[in-house]
Amino acid sequence: MSDRVFSVILLPTSECNVACDYCFEHKEKHRLSRLMVPLLTKRLLEHMKHAGYDECEIYWQGGEAMLMGPQWFADTGAYMARAAHEAGRRFTHYLQTNLISYSSAWKEVILGLFQGELGTSMDYPNPHRKLFSGSAEAYTDLWTKRLAEARRDGIQIGVIAVLHQGSIDVGAEAFYRYYTEVLGLENFQVNTPFPGGPAHEVEGQFRLENGQLAAFLVDLFDIWMRDGYDRGVKLGPFDALMDHFEGRAARLPCIWKENCSNQFISVDSKGTVAQCDCWVTSYPEYFFGNLFQEPSLSRMLETSPARRAFVERPGRLVEDEDCLECRYLSICHGGCPVRAYSATGSLVKKDPYCEVYKAVFSTAENHARKLLRKPSPTRWEPVRPSLGALATSRRI
Numbered sequence: 517m518s519d520r521v522f523s524v525i526l527l528p529t530s531e532c533n534v535a536c537d538y539c540f541e542h543k544e545k546h547r548l549s550r551l552m553v554p555l556l557t558k559r560l561l562e563h564m565k566h567a568g569y570d571e572c573e574i575y576w577q578g579g580e581a582m583l584m585g586p587q588w589f590a591d592t593g594a595y596m597a598r599a600a601h602e603a604g605r606r607f608t609h610y611l612q613t614n615l616i617s618y619s620s621a622w623k624e625v626i627l628g629l630f631q632g633e634l635g636t637s638m639d640y641p642n643p644h645r646k647l648f649s650g651s652a653e654a655y656t657d658l659w660t661k662r663l664a665e666a667r668r669d670g671i672q673i674g675v676i677a678v679l680h681q682g683s684i685d686v687g688a689e690a691f692y693r694y695y696t697e698v699l700g701l702e703n704f705q706v707n708t709p710f711p712g713g714p715a716h717e718v719e720g721q722f723r724l725e726n727g728q729l730a731a732f733l734v735d736l737f738d739i740w741m742r743d744g745y746d747r748g749v750k751l752g753p754f755d756a757l758m759d760h761f762e763g764r765a766a767r768l769p770c771i772w773k774e775n776c777s778n779q780f781i782s783v784d785s786k787g788t789v790a791q792c793d794c795w796v797t798s799y800p801e802y803f804f805g806n807l808f809q810e811p812s813l814s815r816m817l818e819t820s821p822a823r824r825a826f827v828e829r830p831g832r833l834v835e836d837e838d839c840l841e842c843r844y845l846s847i848c849h850g851g852c853p854v855r856a857y858s859a860t861g862s863l864v865k866k867d868p869y870c871e872v873y874k875a876v877f878s879t880a881e882n883h884a885r886k887l888l889r890k891p892s893p894t895r896w897e898p899v900r901p902s903l904g905a906l907a908t909s910r911r912i
């Protein structure tokens with residue numbers, strides 16, 4: 517058995533109850549049927565056995581995952597737990613939701629199946645997340661209300677913020693204060709945006725200038741180190757970088773994994789398998805296969821030409837790009853395939869945020885060096901990977 521992690525981003529529906537400008541989902545009215553859960557579970561457990569995984573992390577996303585209802589998750593979680601127990605393995609579940617339909621009816625399943633945690637998203641400022649029949653302001657108001665309700669129910673919440681030009685324009689200080697003081701959060705993460713799929717026509721609005729983005733992130737990193745780091749505020753992915761550069765075990769986000777294809781797959785409600793939710797919703801040319809139609813997930817992953825392109829990408833990058841000369845190669849590995857593909861149309865290009873990452877890595881390295889020179893006070897240790905493992909969302 518191995519302590520490697522196998523992670524599945526499961527999309528039980530691509531339907532959604534809101535209308536974000538930058539959404540790349542095909543919002544089909546299709547849901548993962550209860551009748552298909554046993555087959556899905558069987559295929560995952562067979563693959564875990566074949567590949568030697570004890571545990572599988574399931575990241576439930578959408579569309580909007582909460583449209584499935586709390587009872588659906590309670591029943592599905594119970595079935596999967598029973599089947600895993602019989603196979604001597606286990607599933608750990610995480611939920612990523614836009615939170616708009618949260619009510620206390622969810623409390624029990626979140627405190628049980630999801631260990632009392634959920635992940636959601638809010639940008640600052642918020643011009644792009646909108647209700648069907650309302651404005652971005654109405655979305656922000658409703659989301660903030662739902663956030664308060666979930667916290668009153670004792671749920672720990674992590675928030676993903678997708679950066680956009682408005683974030684850069686308000687500046688890192690106002691951005692940081694919004695999440696930590698206005699919302700009172702102690703766990704949030706910043707994701708870089710990227711165009712993809714049906715949202716391609718609006719991509720121009722979401723492309724950020726690398727120099728501005730790097731300056732913003734370096735400012736934000738410095739503010740967090742000054743005001744949040746010693747207080748235990750988790751700000752991803754900076755917290756993982758500090759772990760790395762201070763010599764602790766680091767749970768780096770997928771964009772900086774040695775190869776995201778070693779750890780992640782995504783499965784949608786029809787059984788389509790691809791690298792992550794961005795691929796399964798946007799790029800049919802890179803589908804690996806179908807979990808409900810093919811007899812073995814392991815065989816699919818071993819033989820899929822589309823997956824081979826992901827497996828071979830880091831090797832191609834060191835041959836064709838300048839990553840081999842980069843002092844951060846061992847932490848970055850050329851960055852995220854979907855960010856490269858959506859910007860250049862090629863999987864074997866390095867991540868277009870390369871220069872931004874270099875600035876952030878260098879900032880983390882400098883902060884870590886300063887801390888390592890000081891006598892070490894007791895400080896907070898990161899606990900769980902609930903948000904930090906994934907940088908798939910430029911949305912949700």
Ligand code: SF4
Nearest residue numbers: 839842848850866870
């Ligand atoms: S920072 Fe840039 S050059 Fe360095 S490994 Fe990452 S993508 Fe390659």
Ligand code: SF4
Nearest residue numbers: 770771776792852908
């Ligand atoms: S977001 Fe990028 S790095 Fe993460 S799993 Fe998807 S393709 Fe891989």
Ligand code: SF4
Nearest residue numbers: 532536539579911912
């Ligand atoms: S980005 Fe997510 S929350 Fe927004 S409309 Fe698309 S699926 Fe729904």
